[in-house]
Amino acid sequence: MKSKIWTQLSAMMFLEFFIWGSWFVTMGIYLPAALEASGAESALAYATQSWGAIVAPFIIGLIADRYFNAERIFGLLHLVGGVLMVFLARAETFAVFYPYVLGYMILYMPTLSLANSICFYQLTDPAKQFSFIRVFGTIGWILAGLSISFIFGWDSPEGMAQGALRNTFYLAAGASFLLGLLSFILPKTPPQGKGSGKTSIRDLLGLDALNLLKDRNYGIFFAASVLICIPLAFYYQHAGQFIGEIGVSNPAGKMTLGQFSEILFMLLLPFFFKRFGFKNTIIVAMLAWFLRYVCFTYGDAGEGVWLVLTGIALHGICYDFFFVSGQIYTDHKAGPAIKSAAQGLITLATYGVGMLIGFWVAGKLTDEFALGPNAHQWDQIWIYPAGFALLVMLLFALLFKNEDVSYEH
Missing domain, CATH: 1.20.1250.20 (MFS general substrate transporter like domains)
Known part of the structure; x- marks a missing residue:
């Protein structure tokens, strides 16, 4: 380049x-x-x-x-x-x-x-x-x-x-x-979907990107993307609150560990992706989601603070290995005419539907285990996203057939 x-x-x-x-x-x-x-x-x-x-x-x-x-x-x-x-x-x-x-x-x-x-x-x-x-x-x-x-x-x-x-x-x-x-x-970056003939409402709204879901593998990945973003919403909505409530000092500073780990794993991603393939990269990301919430479940501000910090640091694997790999996979599966719409489709699945459900579920569970205005049974709350992430990982591992994600030029 x-x-x-x-x-x-x-x-x-x-x-x-x-x-x-x-x-x-x-x-x-x-x-x-x-x-x-x-x-x-x-x-x-x-x-x-x-x-x-x-x-x-x-x-x-x-x-x-x-x-x-x-x-x-x-x-x-x-x-x-x-x-x-x-x-x-x-x-x-x-x-x-x-x-x-x-x-x-x-x-x-x-x-x-x-x-x-x-x-x-x-x-x-x-x-x-x-x-x-x-x-x-x-x-x-x-x-x-x-x-x-x-x-x-x-x-x-x-x-x-x-x-x-x-x-x-x-x-x-x-x-x-x-x-x-x-x-x-x-x-x-010129439009790739121009063509002769009449343009339908389906074309105008980019609904042709939905044809990707007819591909069995991509349909499974799309469904997994929606489901795994439900536990992800727990992290975005409540991790900072959790760290502050249990008494970890400088919670905002501690949370930046997640972004610093993103840099590390973003640089490692190409090597992991090439060596182990798309399916294994996604499975590792989902496993990291599960481990993050297990760390939060058993972590505290005392001797268990290392578990809390580990859970934060796992954000790099959770985000990079799933989201970035998913964007690469989506680009690979989409034809030239729907590349932008296909990226919009995966954005809808993750930031849209999955996290919208996740924000609502996380709020309900957090209210359910509230002990007061600034106190919650966090060890009970984190069990739910941990278990859900593990279930999604197992289903993806069983249903998704490994395939080569490479580009020919």
Whole structure:
């Protein structure tokens, strides 16, 4: 790959996840502190991620695969998203905040799939090359969080008292405008679905990507993607709360272990993927999900703190080996005419349907085992996602037939 293209794609991934990490992590603190939002309202705000992911395939199928270059749509979405981020920063009540965050996530979630499509169009060997570009997204997420905490101090007690967390939305807006402008000089990714003849509503909505589900193996993978994201939602929604409640010091700092491990395993992924194949890579990811929740079940803030930290550090395997491998597999299975829509389909399965169910289930279980406002029976809660992840892993191992995921050029 030319060094110029590698630099452009890496910068794109860096800003893509810098934007998300700038505001999404601290929104759970910002909403009750600045807007006096209830727990239910905060859950509604986080669920916009899933609604955006559900809508994403239709936006992509409507325009990205048939009519316009992916990088141009990508840039336009980020420019409009930057405007919505400014409105989010200025919202004074949750009633005003919610429509903007919903609109923003409907625009942002398709950009995840578009970023993948832009990369895969340029790569000659995605199984080997993609992770070395995607790792810059993780670096962007980490630097966003570290900037908020250690450079600007917006989440410090003093910053919180001054309402400084509002600036996280301005930070995301600035990065969105920058990425939106840079998108127009990204490598050209023309639509692959153009063709002669009449265009049907099915074509316009990108529903041809659903044909992937007729492939037995891909159908099994799709179902596994939905199911495994149910226990994943427990981690995103409650891991930080769990660490803080049991008395582990500096919980926000400890949680960054997960992102640092992402970098390590993102770099190891191509070698593991080539050596052991797609099926074994996915099984290892699901096993890590199970082990993570076992660690949380038996960990504590004393002698068992190493179990808690191990559970966090397993996030790199959980995320990279499953999500990134799944994106590579989806690109391999999709034909050239539906590459963008296919990436939108897997985004719908994971960030959309799976995590939407998972957020709801996690909230119900956490309320069921509540001992008070800031106390829960966490050893009972974590048993459920652990058992569910193990069940999904066993079913996938039994039903999915191993296949070679390679590219010919």
